[in-house]
Amino acid sequence: MENPYVPYPVRIDDIEVATEDKSLKTFTFVFQNPGDEEKFAYQAGQFAELSIPGVGEIPIGIASSPVEKGFVKFTVFRTGVVTSHLHNMKKGDIMGIRGPLGNWYPWEKLENKNVVIIGGGFAFTTLRSAIVYMLDPANRSRFKNIDVIYGARSPGMLLYRQELFDWEKRDDINMHITVDSTDDPDWKYHTGFVPQIVEKNAPVADEDTYAIVCGPPIMIKFTQPALTQLGYQDHQIFMSLENRMKCGIGMCGRCNIGKELVCKDGPVFTLEQINQTPKEY
Amino acid sequence: MKFITIDKKDWAGGIDKSRKTYQVFGPVQDENGCQIKPLPPDVYPLMDAGVTVMSPKSVLFPQTEKMLTATLDETREDHHVMKPVEKEDTPRVVLGIRPYDARAIQLVKLNFDNPDYQDPYWCKAYERTTFVGLAVTHPDPCDFSTSTGCGPFSEEGLDVLMADLDDRYLAKILTQKGEDWAGACGFDTEADAAESQALFDILRKEAEKNITASVDTDRLSEKSILDLHEAPFWDDVAFSCINCGTCTYVCPTCWCFDIQDETKHKTATRFRNWDSCMSPLFTHHASGHNPRGSKVQRVRQRFMHKLKYFVDKYDQGIMCVGCGRCVASCPVNIDIREVCKTMNNYESK
Numbered sequence: 001m002e003n004p005y006v007p008y009p010v011r012i013d014d015i016e017v018a019t020e021d022k023s024l025k026t027f028t029f030v031f032q033n034p035g036d037e038e039k040f041a042y043q044a045g046q047f048a049e050l051s052i053p054g055v056g057e058i059p060i061g062i063a064s065s066p067v068e069k070g071f072v073k074f075t076v077f078r079t080g081v082v083t084s085h086l087h088n089m090k091k092g093d094i095m096g097i098r099g100p101l102g103n104w105y106p107w108e109k110l111e112n113k114n115v116v117i118i119g120g121g122f123a124f125t126t127l128r129s130a131i132v133y134m135l136d137p138a139n140r141s142r143f144k145n146i147d148v149i150y151g152a153r154s155p156g157m158l159l160y161r162q163e164l165f166d167w168e169k170r171d172d173i174n175m176h177i178t179v180d181s182t183d184d185p186d187w188k189y190h191t192g193f194v195p196q197i198v199e200k201n202a203p204v205a206d207e208d209t210y211a212i213v214c215g216p217p218i219m220i221k222f223t224q225p226a227l228t229q230l231g232y233q234d235h236q237i238f239m240s241l242e243n244r245m246k247c248g249i250g251m252c253g254r255c256n257i258g259k260e261l262v263c264k265d266g267p268v269f270t271l272e273q274i275n276q277t278p279k280e281y
Numbered sequence: 282m283k284f285i286t287i288d289k290k291d292w293a294g295g296i297d298k299s300r301k302t303y304q305v306f307g308p309v310q311d312e313n314g315c316q317i318k319p320l321p322p323d324v325y326p327l328m329d330a331g332v333t334v335m336s337p338k339s340v341l342f343p344q345t346e347k348m349l350t351a352t353l354d355e356t357r358e359d360h361h362v363m364k365p366v367e368k369e370d371t372p373r374v375v376l377g378i379r380p381y382d383a384r385a386i387q388l389v390k391l392n393f394d395n396p397d398y399q400d401p402y403w404c405k406a407y408e409r410t411t412f413v414g415l416a417v418t419h420p421d422p423c424d425f426s427t428s429t430g431c432g433p434f435s436e437e438g439l440d441v442l443m444a445d446l447d448d449r450y451l452a453k454i455l456t457q458k459g460e461d462w463a464g465a466c467g468f469d470t471e472a473d474a475a476e477s478q479a480l481f482d483i484l485r486k487e488a489e490k491n492i493t494a495s496v497d498t499d500r501l502s503e504k505s506i507l508d509l510h511e512a513p514f515w516d517d518v519a520f521s522c523i524n525c526g527t528c529t530y531v532c533p534t535c536w537c538f539d540i541q542d543e544t545k546h547k548t549a550t551r552f553r554n555w556d557s558c559m560s561p562l563f564t565h566h567a568s569g570h571n572p573r574g575s576k577v578q579r580v581r582q583r584f585m586h587k588l589k590y591f592v593d594k595y596d597q598g599i600m601c602v603g604c605g606r607c608v609a610s611c612p613v614n615i616d617i618r619e620v621c622k623t624m625n626n627y628e629s630k
Contacts, residue, residue: 003401005348005540005551009362032362053351053361054549056542058567080567094361243572244564246540249398252556253537254563256582257572258506259590264397278510280564280572280582 004249007051007096008036010072015091018075020156024122025087026063026075029097040100042066043107044129045240045268048099049248050074050086058082059245059263062100063125065132067139072097075125075159101248102267105130105212105238113208114145118223120194120215121152124159126240127214131167140172147203151178151194151219155187176201195222198230205231212238224271234272241267241274241281257281283460284477287443287450287468293325295466299374302465303411306340307376308333317375326376328445332421332604336533337382338389340375341406342555348402349551353544363551368402374411374462381426381602383414383438385533388602391595392536402553411458414439416481418488423605425494425618430598433488434481444484451477496618498599500625502592508629509589510581518620519580521613526557528607528615529583534600537563558582584620 014028027050031037042048042062049057058080064073078087089095105126115134119127127150134143148167152158158177168175168189178190178197190197194215203209211232213223220239227237243255243262250264258277260266287295296305300322307326308317314334320326349363386407393403417424417433426432436442440459443452451472454460463469529535539556542549556563559580564573573579591600601617608616 001399001401001404003365004398005401006365007363051363052542053363053551054353054542054544057540083567096361096363242566244566246538250395251392251398251400251536251538252540252553253392253558253586254556256586256590258510258585259594276507278507278585280578 005098005247007049007057007098008040009033009094010097012089012091012093012095013071015089018159019122020154024075024077024159026073027086028071028073030071032094037070040072040097042100043104044133045104045126046100046102047126047248047267048072048074048097048101049245050076050082051096051098052082052085052089053096055085056082057098057246058086059101059248061126061129061240063128065129065136067133067136075122077122098248102263103265105268110210111142112144113210114147114203114206115143116147116202116209116211117149118194118198118202118211118213118215119148119150120219121157122159123214123216123240124150127212128160128163130212131173135167135170135173144208145174145203146172147174147176147201149176149178149194149197149202151180151190151192151197153180155179155182155184193222194219195226198223199226202227202230205233205236210236210238212240214240234275235270237271238268239271239274241269243281282474282478283454284472284474285452285454285463285468286470286472287452288470289448289450291468292450295468296325296376298467299462299465302372303374303462304371305374305376306337317378328377328415330377331419332379332424332606332609334606334610335531336385336604336606337375337378338385338533338536340373340410341386341403342389342393342536342538345552345554346402347550348540348553351549352547353549354547363549365401368405370405370409372409372411374413376413377415378412378439379417379604380414380433380435380437380439380442381417381424381429381431381604382533383412384429384431384435385602385604386412387438388534388597388600389536391597411440411462412438413441413443413452413459413462416442416444416484416488418445418484420488420492421605421609423494423608424492424603425496425605426603427489427492428494428496428498429601429603431602432485433492434485444481451480453477453481494605494618496603496621497625498588498592498621501588501599501621502596504589504624504627505629506585506589506593509624509627510585512624512627512629514623514627515577515581518584518615518623519577522559522576522580522615523613524559524561524576524579525612526559527610527612528617529557529559530555531606531610533602533604533606534587558586584617584624587617588621588624
């Protein structure tokens with residue numbers, strides 16, 4: 001019998017400070033045992049439990065993409081016991097990863113569709129995974145237009161800045177990068193909150209257009225009406241939820257919204273599904 | 282179906298014989314009341330005990346259980362690599378488990394042993410355990426097990442069902458595991474099957490008559506989750522609750538758990554512990570946000586889980602076996618039967 005609680009041993013291969021306030025770091029892990037990387041085969045949108053022996057586990061979205069081989073990446077906000085410990089670890093340290101867990105963005109459904117990705121703050125990790133996946137030469141032709149609206153408080157708080165600016169230059173993806181405000185006179189992208197940028201720049205929805213939205217509750221609250229106004233129906237809006245988790249496999253009982261478990265039945269739900277559950281997230 | 286009779290004079294001797302093969306569990310009195318626990322070599326089960334204070338769920342799902350360990354000693358090659366804790370594999374037998382508790386184990390099994398994931402700790406403990414049940418002939422006043430798809434002589438989840446006939450037990454052997462246990466005890470006096478079944482039926486009807494509490498659950502599945510969730514009665518239900526969590530700990534079907542790490546010297550251990558949806562920490566995010574931060578939200582979660590979410594998800598009835606423990610133990614007299622009635626009768630406007 002497989003033991004789903006046993007993490008794969010991994011080594012921290014690289015640590016990068018991801019934002020100017022140093023509250024986020026991106027960790028690159030390499031699997032210790034040959035074969036574990038194949039067993040960890042994941043899809044963009046899934047998460048995993050980062051597992052530090054003697055400290056605990058935290059559920060974190062996978063920021064690397066299935067098309068990137070040889071490593072997995074997670075961008076972690078320092079906030080509790082485990083994330084604070086992780087932020088103090090160093091390259092070469094050994095820890096564990098358990099997963100992949102949960103469902104993923106509905107790649108089959110999105111085939112031959114326009115995809116609009118909307119993210120805010122540090123909820124851009126699995127969205128990065130999704131974008132890298134869609135832009136991969138093997139996959140790009142499977143999707144029609146790709147629009148990305150991503151915002152943070154300030155330029156230095158945007159995750160994966162270099163990649164964002166690289167994507168900006170491409171002609172097979174429409175980037176709409178924004179910051180709440182900046183005093184940088186050379187800032188050449190948008191200024192304003194994500195919902196406003198959505199209102200102005202997101203494509204009007206036809207039945208072949210789907211939106212994936214991840215962000216802080218306040219952003220989601222105001223983005224939803226903007227999307228509705230643009231013609232997006234509830235089944236065309238996908239959202240990734242977060243709740244406190246322990247087991248990650250649907251057994252420990254705490255992450256439920258109604259009868260759905262965010263860890264196992266989610267974290268990705270359509271707005272239509274979410275509207276049918278109690279808002280306990 | 283095979284029946285055997287066990288003369289009570291032979292009972293202790295049979296148990297002793299079975300100890301060569303089995304670790305024996307049964308009801309015993311301790312400082313906290315009557316509990317189902319592992320029996321030391323010279324101790325015999327208190328078969329005439331009523332409802333045990335705690336349910337026997339801990340036989341398969343201990344209140345605290347080691348899951349994984351790792352050495353943190355960096356001179357060791359496998360440092361910081363978590364490995365499963367070795368578990369015993371001796372067969373175990375639980376004597377005197379009541380039919381409602383045996384059904385509860387089958388309901389809990391839906392959680393720990395599902396098509397997607399199998400919890401190896403629970404499943405292995407389940408596989409090596411034989412359940413020798415004792416029918417309820419003198420129901421407790423809080424017992425409402427006939428309303429929950431169970432009842433005083435329910436055979437679900439049992440390997441043997443015994444009835445107490447004063448000087449002897451009449452035992453119905455239900456599975457190979459049960460047969461093996463009877464063999465290990467040397468209990469082999471066969472009884473006439475038709476006569477025994479007839480006697481079981483008489484005793485069952487007698488016991489069912491003595492269960493006076495009942496609750497209707499027939500309309501729960503047709504209600505909408507959101508209607509029940511938004512219903513106006515939750516403030517009243519939760520008003521007196523002090524969030525002590527007693528109901529969740531005594532409940533045979535409450536399976537929620539927490540996972541925690543501890544370090545002693547150079548050894549890290551990952552444990553699981555019973556958790557409770559009554560605790561605010563259960564759902565508290567690291568950010569400080571709590572989706573069930575208020576008492577009424579937590580009380581609603583407990584009853585919605587047992588009486589609605591579970592019903593919809595598994596189509597196996599309610600996640601309650603009618604043992605009555607939470608009714609008897611609640612310090613502020615919250616009664617799941619009343620809540621169930623309120624939910625079952627609720628019509629949204």
